[in-house]
Amino acid sequence: MNLRSLGYRTDLIFARFHGRVTDLGEAVAVANPNSPAHYFGNLLVFRAPPERGDLPNWERLFAQYIGQPPLTPHRLFGWDVPALGPADVTEFLEAGYHLEENAVMAAPRLHAPPHLNSRAEYRPVLDTDEEWAQVLENQVGSREDGYDEARYRQFKATQLRGLRDMCRAGLGVWYGAFIDGQLTADLGVFTDGHGLLRYQSVGTSPAFRRQGLCGSLTFRAGEHARAHFQAEQLVIVADEHGGAKRVYESVGFQDVERQQLLLHRGR
Structure with a gap:
């Protein structure tokens, strides 16, 4: 199956490993x-954006x-159109999407x-329960506002x-930025096996923000992964209106596509 969008193509790195991908035409x-x-x-x-009906x-x-509920409470739809064009989402919005x-x-x-943090040690996370436990704690601690901690911890685990x-x-x-042995920021970089690398789950501890760790780790991890996997292009997806996008721009990422999705969170 051929998808045009770099975003969705690299999403399939995870989808193919963890579950199933079915071409419905x-x-x-x-x-x-x-x-x-x-x-x-x-x-x-x-394949195409939504239309009325x-x-x-x-x-x-x-x-x-x-x-469907209760096992799958949400509904999420995207469309494989790298450049934003006409999409009639009115009936979806009216239905609570x-x-x-x-x-x-x-x-x-x-x-x-511009402000490389030279205090931290940047390296792959060791495949030990102890270091991955630190990853879990950092991911939970760096979650966005509005997420229940217990439910988010279960999902992240x-x-x-x-x-x-x-x-x-x-x-x-999986990479981490360590200060005095403590994991302060972490992320993953994964390959599609055909020259593309995709970042996943970038998180910085609230206690260590505004110290240049996110940008420094994004840079160090990307260069290490690019050489390790002999990749040609690095890909990351960011909230169009979020502050992280500026951090990614600061290390050389540039906008190449726009992605729209319709999400109904259910109950």
Whole structure:
């Protein structure tokens, strides 16, 4: 199956490892039975943007190929159109959907940020329970506002087990920024095996923010992974309206696509 968008193409790195990817013709169904409530592990990516009248069919296909409540409480739809164009989302918004907008960013290689943090040690996370426990704590601590800690911890523990398995399989490397032995920032970089690398789950401890750690780790990890996997292009997806996008720009990432999705969180 051929997808045009770098964002969705690199999403499939994780989808193929953790679950199933099904070509429906008009859409690609991505489902992860081990984590059915994970938004980006369970979605439909359509070939064309929505038009008036699509809502019932899209929801029917989601229930059939992805899941439905209570196991899969959400519904998530994207469309494989790298440049934003006409999309009639009115009926989705009226039905309680939220329009998500992301920037897909890419670079052949990165450069150091303006304020490189030289205090931290930047290296791959060791494959030990102790260091991955630090990763879990950092990911939970750096979560966005509005997420319940207990539920987010459960989700992250499941997600990280899968990402650790991918690292063990040689498909990626998890990196950390350590200060005095403490993990202060972390992220993963994963390969599609065909020259593309995709960043995943960038997180910085609230106690260590505004010290240049995120940009420094993004740079160090990217250059290490690029050489390790002999990759040609690095890809990262950022909230179009979030502050992290500026950090990624500071190390050389540039906008290459715009991505829109419709999310209904359910109950």
